[in-house]
Amino acid sequence: MDRYLAPSTAGHHEAAGANMADSPTRSLSSEQAEPSLADISADIRALAAAMVTKEDMRALSDTLHAAIRTEVTSLRAELTAQATRMQVAESNVQAMGDRLEATNTAIHRQGNILLQLRRQTEDLDNRGRRSNIRVRGLPEPEGNEDVEATLQMLFRDILGAEAPESMVFDRAHRAARARATDNTPRDIICCLHAYKLKEKIMNKARSRPTWRFRDAEVALYQDLSPLTLEARRALRPVTTLLRDRGIPYKWGFPFMLLARHHDEWFPLRWPEEVPRFLQRLNLPPTEVTDWILGGALTHLRSAHIC
Structure with missing residues (x-):
């Protein structure tokens, strides 16, 4: 098969020599022998075997x-x-x-x-602390001080003719803190033995914000828990609005702020109640510090405390 598939050179030579004179004799060795049938059969069998x-x-x-x-x-x-x-x-x-x-x-x-x-x-x-009174503004001497004697004179000036013959104190002392660098006197905290006497003094003291005593302006306050004082400071923007609008309010115990509107008292106990409290009183939104968890109350928390 290779013999048939391979290019033949005889035709090329014949074409090339077509214009040439015939050779007088042809050599037998130049002629290719024709493949035999056996060779073709062998080639076919080889191809078939390779398929x-x-x-x-x-x-x-x-x-x-x-x-x-x-x-x-x-x-x-x-x-x-x-x-x-x-x-x-x-x-x-x-x-x-x-x-x-x-x-x-x-x-x-x-x-x-x-x-x-x-x-x-x-x-x-x-x-x-119900029987306690916190006195602010009394001058503080450099040496020893008879706090009870000073308080008795102050309370007698406040009560006037209603002052009893004797006043018994369970304790009376300056606030337990270091003296201020500007010589501001420390508060005096006293506990009266008779609760009714304490209430009488406080009711009379509320008639004016300060009292003149020993060339000083003295104010009397109810002694309160630090937690309550913190809550009241946080609600100062609300109480300022209430005063500006002429809405009466008062503090309650356990801690709450009570405001009266249209002959109805509205309580405020927890920080998350501030938005609703302001809305019910027709007051504008006001930023109030959360006195329990800290931070500003910008929205109503999901947890509701009963």
């Missing part, structure tokens, strides 16, 4: 199928394992979500309990 057979295709197909089945089986196993892990992860996430919700509920409940305990502690502290 791909059905058995070869079937074997190749079986090999490919086996490889694909192996890969698919491996992928199925991996997908099954991934699905199992996903189910476990989803179960864990759901369990964590349930635990988180339960934890948030418990924290919210405990927060309410702590706030209630704080309110009770504050109320107990104020009840323990």
